[in-house]
Amino acid sequence: MNGNGRPALELRSLSKSFKEKKTGRTLEVLSGLDIEVRPGRLTCIVGPSGCGKTTLLRVMGGLEAPTSGEVFLGGKPVRGPGPDRGMVFQEYALFPWRTVLRNVTFGLALKGIPAREARERAEVYLGTVGLSGCEDLYPRELSGGMKQRVAIARTLAVEPSVLLMDEPFASLDAQTRNGMQEFLVDLWMRTGTTIVFVTHSVDEAVFLGQDIIGLSRRPARIVERLENTLGYPRTRTDPEFTGLRARILEYLVKEMAMERKI
Amino acid sequence: MKKWKVLSPLIVLALWQLLAGLGLLGKSTPTPVEVAQGIYQLTVTGFPPGYRLPGHIAASLGRVLLGFGMATLFAVPLGILMGWSPAFDNALDPLVEVVRPVPPLAWLPLALTWFGLGMFSSAFLIFLGAFFPIVLNTVSGVKSVDPYLVxxxxxxxxxxxxxxxxxxxPAALPSIITGMRIGVGIGWMTVIAAEMVGVKSGYGLGYMILTARDVARFDYVVAGMVVIGVIGxxxxxxxxxxxxxxxxxx
Structure with missing residues (x-):
């Protein structure tokens, strides 16, 4: 958490268009986004389904190049993916042929960290996500929540300056999902990592986010920016929580209604 | 249900013994007992005399291993490249698709002029037989890798x-192994055919079968077939x- 006020991640008038293969038309997905992600904070990006949230996160991660505008990480322009921006995918994306431990050491080996040190570090991070003792299991032997924790440990282990999470809990059942949200808050408070968390769930955004950015329907523009000052752990029945959720829902409903009219 | 796995071959053997023993299958067809004796004689005295069964097996297996090993060595990296890069795929796929349907044996005349009689000619044919299933399975394995993993x-x-x-x-390994299984099976069939037409070195199961036919030793012919089946x-x-x-x- 550097205190020099420079954003950890910065997007300047970022736009992204795709060419549709069938029609040859250009489809604008992101339209002139300016976002500053402050270091050490948990930022949630929320928007209607199909609005381009995932594309936005992929551009931040360097998996997609913007059509115009730029992404800066700690002031330096981002070109392509790299271990300085860790990504956690909805689909977990664990390597099924590697054990839990060897999934976590994958990125460490690429950094040139010697095997023994990598192993120790991986064990520490597996402990951090509460999976000590699962080192030698294969991903197929894990539940969805455990898989996602392995994926988080794997990403954290390379010590990225930003953790980018793309609806990481969306394929989990409701109960596991709530547990994982609590787990993430706890993990973030312990590690102080800068997190950008994309979700279509307003409830999730309000439960997790300090900074909440609301996107419009496609092409995504920023229509809502607010700071959620509620302390952690948050209670969903808290009137302030429900108020905030209602406020964001209202804009989302408006966005969806507009979509239907078009 | 499992007992049928043992019972059905036994019934077939009994029927075979009965029919062949009564001479109902033509006078050339040996009975299972004669085949078993044939295997014993092949092992002890060999055929042609002195050329014993383990030598035939070793020769055929050696050719298959050489051809199959080379096929794996070339086909796996090529398949990975083709699966990974559309440019590679576009450049090589037409070539693969045109050469693939040519039966390996059709290459024999060329193989003989290139490699001469012996080990390398038949290994080359086996290489051709095993190469394509391994390439194609590797390509499809790589293409179906979850892009999120990458x-x-x-x-x-x-x-x-x-x-x-x-x-x-590693993600394509299951497909690669499937390709190898198909490839080794084709290679094993190819080696027998190749030895029948192209190899005159004295050793080889295919060569042994053909020589046995020439002198009407059908017990050796069927013994050879049984050994081929079991090894496959x-x-x-x-x-x-x-x-x-x-x-x-x-």
């Missing part, structure tokens, strides 16, 4: 070489067992 690797700091060696290759079966089982070990993550 992206996850990239965000963890992997470059192209690492993606190829550490993600695409064992090779398949061996790869299956290896597969189970290598792919225990599945």
């Amino acid at each position: 992206e996850a690797a990239r965000t963890l700091g992997a470059g192209e070489a690492t993606v190829l060696a550490r993600v695409l290759a 079966f064992l090779m398949d089982r061996l790869i299956k067992a290896a597969e189970k070990r290598v792919l225990r993550w599945r």
